[in-house]
Amino acid sequence: MSENSELIYKLDDNPSNKESFFAAIQHVLASFIGIITPTLIIGGVLGLGDEIPYLISMALMVSGVGTIIQAKRPMGIGAGMICVQGTSFAFLSSVLAAGFIAKANGGGPDQILSLIFGVCVLGAFVEIAVSQFLDKLKRVITPVVTGTVITVIGISLIKVGFTDLAGGQWLLTNKPELFASFDNLFLGGLVMVAIIVAHKYGNQWVRLSSIIIGMLIGMIAAVLMGKVNFSAINQVESIISLPVPFKYGFSFDIAAFIPIALIYLITAIETSGDITANCMVSKQPIAGKSYIKRIQQGILGDGVNSLIAGLFNTFPNTTFSQNNGVIQLTGIASRYIGVWIGGILIVMGLFPHIGALFRAVPNSVLGGATIIMFATVATAGVKILTHVELNRKNMLTLAVSFGMGLGVLLVPEVVNTVSANIGGDLGSIVKSIFGSPITASGLSVIILTLFLGEYPEEYNPIIQDFPLDGEHSAKVKS
Template identity: 55%
Template sequence: MTTPDSSTRSDLIYGLDDRPHFSAALFAALQHVLASFVGIITPTLIIGGALGLQSEVPYLISMALFVSGLGTFIQARRFGPIGSGLLCLQGTSFAFISVILSAGFLVKSRGGGTDEILSTIFGVCFFAAFIEVALSQFIGKLRKLITPVVTGTIITLMGLSLIKVAVTDMAGGFGAPDLGAMSNLGLAFLVLGIIVVLNRFDIPILRLAAIIIGLGIGFVVAWAMGKVDFAAMPDVPAVSIPVPFKYGFSFDWYAFIPVAVVFLITPLEAAGDLTANSMISQQPVRGPVYIRRIKSGLLADGLNSAMAALFSSMPMVTFAQNNGVIQLTGVASRYVAYFIAVLLVLLGLFPMVGAVLQLMPKPVLGGATLIMFGTVAVAGIKILSEAGLHRRNMLIVSISLGLGLGVAAVPEVLRELPSALHNIFESPITVGAFAAILLNIFLPEEYLDAIEEDEFDPEASIVEVMQNPSSEDIANDLARAGKVSLQR
């Protein structure tokens, strides 16, 4: 068991199992909600806007907040083997945006309406979530197949494939009559500049709230420019009643496979975030307690994603930015998560919140998401750099990125494929992921190449073995593979 030093111990005002008084717990919970609110709602705003689901966006945002509250409670409270018992906030994941958009456009191309699009998306996500449920119990074995070079490649592809969405929103949004107007670009760069400036301050709360402040100022400026029309606010009920599979339940193999691929890597991302949270909360990061906590946390992640699909929300994942809030407040108590859960559930029950947010002009949203999606790509690059870009890894990365981005840039390359394969491989994430996984399996490790070239250094290999964690101590690999969150 890892024992924190005295300097780390003094950073926490309330430990994991301490019970803060009401005002301290509520204040800490509000900061967590502030740090995560944009991350929870933005995937729904992007997907709803791109697929033309505007009439359903307020309800979908309500369900995203509602399920985030329930998932946060489950993760912190622990129910038997389910839940890490940490102050971990659950929220919708940016990692799934591109594959969910692909699924939606697939159904739309067949003439499917709003209900059919959403029933397919949530049906596919429901079944795919059980991949993470299964893998949660074998995370040590998974990291041998989904290595950092594979994870880094896929995450980089995710970020790069979403840049087009962000830039289109900056210009005015898909199908906008004034696409590329200077007023749109000016709004987008205003939001972008505010976020950059606030991130340069040494005041932690300003950095944590930079995106929501940037969006707020951009919204007000857009309103003054006449780009926000409150008369266009959709007619929504006073309260949203969660309805299981409100839009029906459909399944499509072609839509399922790309979503399933992303569920292969989210356990590694979540494990890294849970490891960081354990360290900040002064909990062990090795040994049976740690391993049990990681497995329970990933099991909760998977089941929360299934629950999210049940209640018409996108897949859930453990947010990493809330680890920064713990450091800022010095409050690691898991009981604060109960307050967070209540706040998110209350926000989710009132669809007027989603109706107002739906009025957010696309250029304002695009200015913020450009940074978010760029951060996703940089997260993947950082993982790749830490994995080491030697000869073998460079081959894996270059081929996988080339194929994935190539399919995205020139979709006609798949024209002669049978329709079944075409529908599966039209997603750049699927192409890049399969390429990275297969190359990682079949290309020999670098040290085997060195043996063939008589460059093998036995002493160096012993050092490498000594530096590798044992089968039980997987913290370093997990943290390296997932320490930068996709929700940022």
């Protein structure tokens, strides 16, 4: 469906039950893997074991509730559109860092999850506050800031995906001789090839489901190779998963909180872009008071949904961008579809065997899909940066920000040594803030954006490095 074609159902239209269910299924297919994948990665890296099926159930259930909130806009919370909510990849590194803090203190799964959900709940108030002061953050909400942070998020996550493709972190730590074995590399490569082929030869519906198709093919191959352990499914005793507020307790650590709070600020900026794209495909205004109000209420919805997520034992939520493509593909922008999507996700979350089934997916199969998904995040950041004018200020800002972020990623020993020399709680805080490439680059780009401000002169590197007066500037532009 072309960008200029008419919608079959507009924002406030209410399709029949049959059409609504069919449209909702397409949205679920587009977002399902993205909702559960962060939980699978976090559970695997932190060794959460038997808790993973329950965490997946909660991820699906809370995503469903959040999607309904965004669609129905109760008490002015939510964008009033099809804004499918799902576990955010942006928080992955910071959540893992918080988990490792608890693990380093001798904590088990309960203590790890208690700290993660504690800081995520408190961090959600950052995004809630940002939604109320969105118009005051114009100097920070720029393509340079968002593009830099999203690019570094994607690049830093590629390491996680590539590790899974070769067998996973547990194998690397405990059985390094089996890491990057032929079997693991074959399965991961097979998934990647299947996803690529689905994009090249499939119709629109096949392309929409390419991630699921790739993982399904990889799973079948893994079963034939004897690489799937189905015992985890049989070990699930309960038939239904019920949400229990703060099931694992509540704890707090400032060193774990600061990076997560910063990511909440970044995801608020990212959500504004996703909702703008949704407005475009849904034929809604992208300027004026109604548009600003929709953005503010949508970001508020993201914050409230992340608060609910932490309360009910899952990781922060955000608005998924891939579902904008489904709206354009189906021609159905009705916000009532969001209620159907949420209902389907809630029903899926009620049954823990679904989570146990995905826990049985080998890391190499998961890695073959996630490395593409994570690289896509980085590419999205690069796409934003292509719209940035590379004047002296922006080039300096990008250079320093990427230098700090990628420097920390490639040589983490620098920050580890500095934090060890400082010692105590202050050393832990320094390590938590500057030990993450996302927070290192994010803080750098925000500080430089505020400090450098606007250059008084225009600059054209093709001519030479000197200021241009107004007359010459106009000629250069022409």
